[in-house]
Amino acid sequence: MIIDIHGHYTTEPPAFHAFRDKQLAGLADSARKPTTTDLGISDETLKKSVEPQLKFQTDRGGDLTIFSPRAGGMAHHVGTEAVSRQWSTLCNDIIHRICTLLPDNFVGVGQLPQSPGVSPKNCIPELERIVKELGFVGVNLNPDPSGGYWTDPPMTDKYWYPIYEKLVELDVPAMIHVSSSCNPNFHHTGAHYINGDTSVFMQLIQGNLFKDFPTLRLVIPHGGGAVPYHWGRYRGLCQDMGKPPLAEYLLKNVYFDTCVYHLPGIELLAKVIPVDNILFASEMVGAVRGIDPNTGHYYDDTKRYVDQLKGLSEQDRKKIFEGNARRVYPKLDAILKKRGK
Amino acid sequence: MIIDIHGHYTTEPPAFHAFRDKQLAGLADSARKPTTTDLGISDETLKKSVEPQLKFQTDRGGDLTIFSPRAGGMAHHVGTEAVSRQWSTLCNDIIHRICTLLPDNFVGVGQLPQSPGVSPKNCIPELERIVKELGFVGVNLNPDPSGGYWTDPPMTDKYWYPIYEKLVELDVPAMIHVSSSCNPNFHHTGAHYINGDTSVFMQLIQGNLFKDFPTLRLVIPHGGGAVPYHWGRYRGLCQDMGKPPLAEYLLKNVYFDTCVYHLPGIELLAKVIPVDNILFASEMVGAVRGIDPNTGHYYDDTKRYVDQLKGLSEQDRKKIFEGNARRVYPKLDAILKKRGK
Numbered sequence: 001m002i003i004d005i006h007g008h009y010t011t012e013p014p015a016f017h018a019f020r021d022k023q024l025a026g027l028a029d030s031a032r033k034p035t036t037t038d039l040g041i042s043d044e045t046l047k048k049s050v051e052p053q054l055k056f057q058t059d060r061g062g063d064l065t066i067f068s069p070r071a072g073g074m075a076h077h078v079g080t081e082a083v084s085r086q087w088s089t090l091c092n093d094i095i096h097r098i099c100t101l102l103p104d105n106f107v108g109v110g111q112l113p114q115s116p117g118v119s120p121k122n123c124i125p126e127l128e129r130i131v132k133e134l135g136f137v138g139v140n141l142n143p144d145p146s147g148g149y150w151t152d153p154p155m156t157d158k159y160w161y162p163i164y165e166k167l168v169e170l171d172v173p174a175m176i177h178v179s180s181s182c183n184p185n186f187h188h189t190g191a192h193y194i195n196g197d198t199s200v201f202m203q204l205i206q207g208n209l210f211k212d213f214p215t216l217r218l219v220i221p222h223g224g225g226a227v228p229y230h231w232g233r234y235r236g237l238c239q240d241m242g243k244p245p246l247a248e249y250l251l252k253n254v255y256f257d258t259c260v261y262h263l264p265g266i267e268l269l270a271k272v273i274p275v276d277n278i279l280f281a282s283e284m285v286g287a288v289r290g291i292d293p294n295t296g297h298y299y300d301d302t303k304r305y306v307d308q309l310k311g312l313s314e315q316d317r318k319k320i321f322e323g324n325a326r327r328v329y330p331k332l333d334a335i336l337k338k339r340g341k
Numbered sequence: 342m343i344i345d346i347h348g349h350y351t352t353e354p355p356a357f358h359a360f361r362d363k364q365l366a367g368l369a370d371s372a373r374k375p376t377t378t379d380l381g382i383s384d385e386t387l388k389k390s391v392e393p394q395l396k397f398q399t400d401r402g403g404d405l406t407i408f409s410p411r412a413g414g415m416a417h418h419v420g421t422e423a424v425s426r427q428w429s430t431l432c433n434d435i436i437h438r439i440c441t442l443l444p445d446n447f448v449g450v451g452q453l454p455q456s457p458g459v460s461p462k463n464c465i466p467e468l469e470r471i472v473k474e475l476g477f478v479g480v481n482l483n484p485d486p487s488g489g490y491w492t493d494p495p496m497t498d499k500y501w502y503p504i505y506e507k508l509v510e511l512d513v514p515a516m517i518h519v520s521s522s523c524n525p526n527f528h529h530t531g532a533h534y535i536n537g538d539t540s541v542f543m544q545l546i547q548g549n550l551f552k553d554f555p556t557l558r559l560v561i562p563h564g565g566g567a568v569p570y571h572w573g574r575y576r577g578l579c580q581d582m583g584k585p586p587l588a589e590y591l592l593k594n595v596y597f598d599t600c601v602y603h604l605p606g607i608e609l610l611a612k613v614i615p616v617d618n619i620l621f622a623s624e625m626v627g628a629v630r631g632i633d634p635n636t637g638h639y640y641d642d643t644k645r646y647v648d649q650l651k652g653l654s655e656q657d658r659k660k661i662f663e664g665n666a667r668r669v670y671p672k673l674d675a676i677l678k679k680r681g682k
Contacts, residue, residue: 143526149490150526185484185491190543190578194567195536202531222574226535226567232603233563236629236640237531245634262573268609288577293586299577 001341002303003325003332004057006175006221006257006281007065007106009095012073013049015039016094020073023087027079037090046098054105056284060303066329068109068140069095072188074179076114077147081122085113088126096134107332108136109175112163116146121162131170137331138219139167141174143200148183148192155200156207164213173217173255173328176200189287197225201254205238205246210253217253217328219279223260223269231272247274255328257281258302258320261288266305275316279324280306342682343644344666344673345398347516347562347598347622348406348447350436353414354390356380357435361414364428368420378431387439395446397625401644407670409450409481410436413529415520417455418488422463426454429467437475448673449477450516453504457487462503472511478672479560480508482515484541489524489533496541497548505554514558514596514669517541530628538566542595546579546587551594558594558669560620564601564610572613588615596669598622599643599661602629607646616657620665621647 019034026033057065069091076084092110099108110130112123130136141163144150153159155176167174178196179188186192197220210216220227227234231246238246255277260266269278281302288299297304306320326333360375367374398406410432417425433451440449451471453464471477482504485491494500496517508515519537520529527533538561551557561568568575572587579587596618601607610619622643629640638645647661667674 150524152526154526183491185493185495185540185544187540187543187547187578190546190575191536191540194539194571195532198535198539198567199526199528199532202528203526205531206528223570226539226570229564229567229570229606229609230535230601232601232606232633232640233629234531236602236631236633237528239631239634240629260571260573261577262613264609264612265570265573268570268605271605272603288574288581290577290580292573292577293580299573 001064001322002062003280003322004062004065004282005219005279005325005329006259006283007053007067008070008283008286009050009067009098010070010285011049011052012070012094013041013045015041019090020087023083024079027083037086039090041094043097043101046094047101050098050102050106052285054102057105060301062303064104065106066109066137066325066332067095067099067106069111071140071177072180074111074140074142075147076142076145076179077116077182081113081115081118084115085126088113092126092130092134092136099135107335108134109138109140110134110136111140112142114142114145116151119162120160124162124166127163127166127170131172131331136172137329137335138172139174140177142179143176143196144178147179148181148186154203154207156203156209161212164209164216168213168215171330173219175219175221177221193222193287194225197222198227201225201227201234204250204254205234205241205243210250217255219255219257219328221257221259221281221283223258223265224256224273228256228269228272251277255279255324258306259283259300260302260305261299262292263305263308266302267309270309270312275312275319276324278320279328280321342405342663343403344621344663345403345406345623346560346620346666346670347600347624348394348408349411349624349627350391350408350439351411351626352390352393353411353435354382354386356382360431361428364424365420368424378427380431382435384438384442387435388442391439391443391447393626395443398446401642403644405445406447407450407478407666407673408436408440408447410452412481412518413521415452415481415483416488417483417486417520418457418523422454422456422459425456426467429454433467433471433475433477440476448676449475450479450481451475451477452481453483455483455486457492460503461501465503465507468504468507468511472513472672477513478670478676479513480515481518483520484517484537485519488520489522489527495544495548497544497550502553505550505557509554509556512671514560516560516562518562534563534628535566538563539568542566542568542575545591545595546575546582546584551591558596560596560598560669562598562600562622562624564599564606565597565614569597569610569613592618596620596665599647600624600641601646602640602643603633604646604649607643608650611650611653616653616660617665619661620669621662
């Protein structure tokens with residue numbers, strides 16, 4: 001079974017964007033606020049909207065995608081906490097509808113109503129709702145709700161602890177995932193995403209978060225940002241700081257996905273990161289949409305790169321494609337077991 | 342000949358730090374301002390202070406290091422523009438003294454008196470001074486003088502053009518190098534440095550800087566941040582934006598160093614980046630100071646990794662160790678030629 005742990009709903013129907021426009025227009029002119037949260041989107045429209053994802057899933061040999069709202073769309077820096085809350089609820093509800101309509105193809109992961117400078121503990125009710133009521137198996141957690149100015153505390157700060165306590169209690173992992181950038185220095189998918197991954201991993205080296213949360217599981221997407229490429233730097237910094245060896249220190253709790261869009265990158269990832277910490281993902285339809293003229297295949301068809309890895313046992317390959325996902329996302333495993341898979 | 346293009350003066354004598362303390366204390370209490378910029382550091386003390394670098398150079402088989410002030414020490418975000426100017430002058434002067442005392446071992450690169458929100462054109466006099474009077478062969482240019490809040494415009498903005506015009510006129514390259522971080526989210530060598538590299542490369546994809554400056558040369562240190570690991574992502578983003586193929590678009594002007602502290606990282610770099618764009622560097626004594634227990638060698642002994650690269654012709658190896666540096670830093674080449682090298 002091939003589980004893609006990182007897919008975003010990037011093909012929303014126009015009515016969804018129209019609501020967001022009205023919602024944000026309402027910040028400037030309350031007369032323009034949407035009068036209802038009923039988007040008027042039919043099941044048929046929803047199913048049609050995810051046809052691109054379904055086609056890629058089929059064409060590339062995938063089975064199931066862990067599906068979450070568009071990452072760039074979370075935009076926690078826009079508007080107020082109340083705006084973020086309404087928007088997050090709506091985004092999560094639409095993911096839930098898609099997962100209910102197409103349960104064999106999609107399992108849900110949610111976004112949180114974060115807002116810069118606002119305690120993450122305000123996100124607890126929505127976190128409980130998406131796991132307990134909507135059956136989501138994880139959540140995306142934005143380490144920089146300011147959208148590129150990084151004004152909230154590092155993720156090892158006690159500021160974030162209420163979220164971690166709830167994640168542990170619910171036994172769901174968080175994917176560390178920034179949203180769009182309002183800082184012109186950072187292109188969102190080309191810089192802000194990768195920087196977010198790198199920065200949080202380094203924060204985890206500096207802090208000692210997993211001493212307080214030994215069962216917390218964090219997924220660092222986009223192949224771990226710059227981390228595997230600079231694995232020697234991170235091992236060395238960890239050592240210089242008098243911490244335990246890096247793998248021993250962090251890799252019981254931290255996982256990387258395979259959203260790296262060329263074979264040499266995936267080869268490096270598999271060479272330096274233990275196979276138990278690598279989860280298959282493509283982030284389709286996502287950051288890069290074109291076809292690589294060097295290969296004739298989509299850049300984000302990451303399954304092809306994993307398939308080409310040499311010296312990987314079939315057991316290890318199965319871990320990357322399925323086993324690790326079922327271990328890191330136990331609620332996903334429970335769903336699949338219930339279905340006899 | 343082995344040229345290390347990225348070494349910082351990280352072993353300054355105590356009198357140097359004492360001056361800086363006084364200088365910054367003077368911001369709060371003008372009575373504490375240093376009364377002189379004569380640091381009272383003898384030539385003997387200076388020579389002794391760089392013994393660690395000289396020992397590593399010899400032990401590792403290096404010949405010459407392009408030597409610049411401590412990157413984290415530039416701290417452009419601290420104090421005022423006047424403070425930055427005084428400090429930069431002093432830092433550059435001390436590098437000049439070392440390079441004059443030990444001309445076979447060190448050639449100078451300078452820092453600029455940048456300050457957040459202050460036009461880079463104010464740096465022109467110091468840029469001219471270090472090249473024309475001190476004989477420096479390049480300069481470090483900080484893309485984020487705010488120290489981790491990224492409040493100045495992207496490096497493709499016309500804001501930066503006066504610097505580029507002068508670099509082109511003087512025919513010296515700039516290494517894009519952030520300084521320390523006052524943002525607790527970013528460890529300086531573990532996150533801010535790498536993010537800086539990644540962010541600026543992405544800015545260069547978005548903009549079209551080399552259309553206006555076809556002969557400008559920029560070195561992205563630390564192996565290019567996350568860029569080579571995500572080379573597929575960057576090729577794909579470039580393509581999605583309708584730009585020319587990435588290598589053709591940027592690699593006539595952009596170079597990466599080899600400050601990547603493990604063999605798999607260097608192997609990846611050499612696999613995806615054309616050999617003409619890779620410059621040998623170690624950043625010693627720098628970010629990572631320990632010995633890798635897996636190899637028994639210093640993490641930052643990057644020459645060992647380059648030596649271990651398979652399938653590299655001797656001609657290509659020579660490019661990485663010497664030829665590319667002489668091409669990218671023509672003033673260095675001129676110095677070496679004058680010495681009959």
